[in-house]
Amino acid sequence: MNGRVPRAALGLLGLLCLGVLVAWWLHHFERVERTVPLPPAGEAAYNPLYALRRALQADGIAVESRQRLDLAAHAPGAHDTVLLFGDPRTLAAREVEMLLAWVDSGGHLIVSTPRGRRLSAPRPSDLLPRLGLALLPGAGGCEAFQVPGQERHVEFCGGTRFTLRGIDPMLSWGDFADGFVFARQAYGAGRVDVLASLDFLENDKLAEAPHAALARQLLDPNYGRGSIHLVYAADVPPLWRLLLEHAWMAWAPLLLALLAWLWMRVQRIGPAMPPPAQARRSLLEHVQASGEHLRRYGRASLLHAAMRDAFLDRLRRRDPYAAALDGVARAEAIAARTGMPAPDIEHALRSPRPRDGNDFRLRVARLIEMRRRL
Known part of the structure; x- marks a missing residue:
């Protein structure tokens, strides 16, 4: 009997606490209805x-x-x-x-x-x-x-x-x-x-x-x-918006993993290195270098001859009669067509003096002007 009394007392005390809790809940709270609008389906x-x-x-x-x-x-x-x-x-x-x-x-x-x-x-x-x-x-x-x-x-x-x-x-x-x-x-x-x-x-x-x-x-x-x-027209959101709003739990970790992989694979950033020199393959530069080489070694007459041949080729196409002449007669015929002095024309058609740069440049300049005026 003495061992059962405390257990009964504890059971009654638990029921009393539960009743107090229910009474407090019912006193402070009441059941209400609330309408929650759901999204359209x-x-x-x-x-x-x-x-x-x-x-x-x-x-x-x-x-x-x-x-x-x-x-x-x-x-x-x-x-x-x-x-x-x-x-x-x-x-x-x-x-x-x-x-x-x-x-x-x-x-x-x-x-x-x-x-x-x-x-x-x-x-x-x-x-x-x-x-x-x-x-x-x-x-x-x-x-x-x-x-x-x-x-x-x-x-x-x-x-x-x-x-x-x-x-x-x-x-x-x-x-x-x-x-x-x-x-x-x-x-x-x-x-x-x-x-x-x-x-x-x-x-x-x-x-x-x-x-x-x-x-x-x-x-x-x-x-x-x-x-x-x-x-x-059916109002369907674009795919990028659907992915952004509903698939972020999938693409966000993948994006972080991709950024981490790129960070691991990226090269260390250091001072900027100059770009490697590219091979120079300009045809004009090669022609100019070839001409400088010939002039430096006293072969300027070859360049003058090439320019004179180009002028004479155009003269044959534009004025075959003047091209068939020779010497002073040809110079006078060219002068009549171009308006330049005949002595200057005759001087330009002759080969320049060896290793005389000024004479070479003067004759070539006159040949270019004569060719332009044809």
Whole structure:
């Protein structure tokens, strides 16, 4: 009995401590619910118009969503609406023709101006020039948009404004001074809406009441009369960004290992060594060295003879009559053609005095001048 009493007392003491801990926990903490937004998954992760499609389906509107226009496989009806969420400059000329022909039959086309400045000039076959619009990069700013019962709102802050050329739009938003952010024009039996930006239709922005109201007004012309085709470009991050964000645990150690290997293999850095002398293979230098050698050893007459032969060869081609003469007659004929004194010509054609450098240079200079004047 005496050995069991301490064990029972210790058990009761442990239960008492546990009860106190539970009471303290329940007194200081309470269960609450918290909603944590998860990142989009599935189609909502790459389709920026996924929320718009679901909203239109909930309203009983027939809607199709795809990444490419593909008018041959998905031809819109006469009262349908096509929304191009992307750069209209990527459309081929054939697609532009088919698209405008469909609008002329009663369709409703919605496009946005591209962002960024293009280095090349717009092609006449592009969609926006065909509609009579010209881009104004860097013009204007945000546009105020007030919905009754909502706070003050602004739109098109980062969009590219445009101007109208010879067009009287049905509806417009903006002016000719700062450019337009929206214009609706009639095209045959259909309508074409051009906006500076369609960002307000994206998944994370459509929940705002001003954006939902603006989207409903934009889709109004054929709303409920036909299907709505939402054409988007899949927003897939570039490979370098995926590697940088999700594969750093693999490439970072490999990069450190590569740097360590390079550090081990690199040569020790010392004073800069002069570059080795390269062999001189210039033909002009060899010719000059050969001439200097002949002149130094009293063979300057060979150089003079070579220069005289070159002059006489050109003389035979230019004036065969003068070349056939000899002595004073030849010198006078050459003088008549070149305008130089006949004695100087006769002196130049004779061989120089041995080891007389000045006489050699004078005769060669006259031969060069005579050859130039032929």
